[in-house]
Amino acid sequence: MTSPVLSCADVRALEQRAIHELGLPSLVLMENAGRNLAELLVSFGVKSRVVVCCGKGNNGGDGMVLARHLDNRRIDVHVLLFGRPEELTPDAALNWQVLLRSGVSVEMHPGQSPDLGRMRDDLATAEWVVDALFGTGLRGPLRAPFDAVVRLINESSARVLAVDIPSGLDGDTGRPLGATVRAGHTGTFLALKAGFVQPQSREWTGEVHLLDIGLPRRYLPA
Numbered sequence: 001m002t003s004p005v006l007s008c009a010d011v012r013a014l015e016q017r018a019i020h021e022l023g024l025p026s027l028v029l030m031e032n033a034g035r036n037l038a039e040l041l042v043s044f045g046v047k048s049r050v051v052v053c054c055g056k057g058n059n060g061g062d063g064m065v066l067a068r069h070l071d072n073r074r075i076d077v078h079v080l081l082f083g084r085p086e087e088l089t090p091d092a093a094l095n096w097q098v099l100l101r102s103g104v105s106v107e108m109h110p111g112q113s114p115d116l117g118r119m120r121d122d123l124a125t126a127e128w129v130v131d132a133l134f135g136t137g138l139r140g141p142l143r144a145p146f147d148a149v150v151r152l153i154n155e156s157s158a159r160v161l162a163v164d165i166p167s168g169l170d171g172d173t174g175r176p177l178g179a180t181v182r183a184g185h186t187g188t189f190l191a192l193k194a195g196f197v198q199p200q201s202r203e204w205t206g207e208v209h210l211l212d213i214g215l216p217r218r219y220l221p222a
Contacts, residue, residue, distance in 0.1 A: 003192050004191040011190050011193065014191075018215045024215075026058075034065020037161070038066045041070065044185070046070075049078065050075060050126065051078050051080060054082065054092075058091055058092055059164060060081070062163050063079070064096060067104055068098065071103075078122060082114060082133065113145065116149075119152055123153065124157075126156065131160060131166060131181045135164050136171045138168070140178075141179065147178065150179040150181050159184050160183045161183060162186040162206075167181045169204050171196070174200055174204075184206040184207070185206045187211050188208055188209070190220065
């Protein structure tokens with residue numbers, strides 16, 4: 001069966017329509033996304049440390065849920081939050097509090113000057129890095145400090161899984177907006193983004209996996 005292909009705006013509209021028409025809480029969708037990302041990562045045979053790099057939006061919230069489910073499987077996982085808890089979207093903020101109460105290993109890098117040396121050390125011990133920095137709402141090139149964070153991810157020897165879309169990639173054109181994560185795998189939701197079918201996008205997305213987040217079938221494009 002052919003996977004549906006939608007623009008980033010259409011994907012966001014589809015999710016909002018289902019939330020408002022069905023009353024399906026966005027937290028449930030985030031939980032489903034993070035859990036299925038964790039299942040995907042486990043299917044790759046992860047054996048050691050996973051570092052999850054989370055931004056302040058819902059993409060970061062997906063990464064937090066993923067981290068919790070990896071911890072439940074006794075996989076060594078460490079979360080780096082690039083921002084302050086009060087800057088998080090509501091769903092991400094709730095999942096951040098759950099992480100703290102669950103005892104999952106976390107570290108905050110607030111402000112414009114994260115400890116890049118510390119981050120480099122964290123990545124040096126990782127088998128996998130999860131890019132949960134930015135999703136489809138990104139409008140322009142990554143600015144400091146995220147451009148430097150992306151460079152560290154790309155320079156590391158760890159394998160990389162991107163959440164929904166590699167941070168820095170234009171999902172509609174498949175071209176980088178500036179500094180962009182080079183992922184070996186991308187777990188995306190609801191539909192393939194239009195840019196993913198462009199040949200040049202494969203350099204950034206790696207292998208793309210379309211994951212279910214629980215929307216009823218009638219809401220999904222044929």
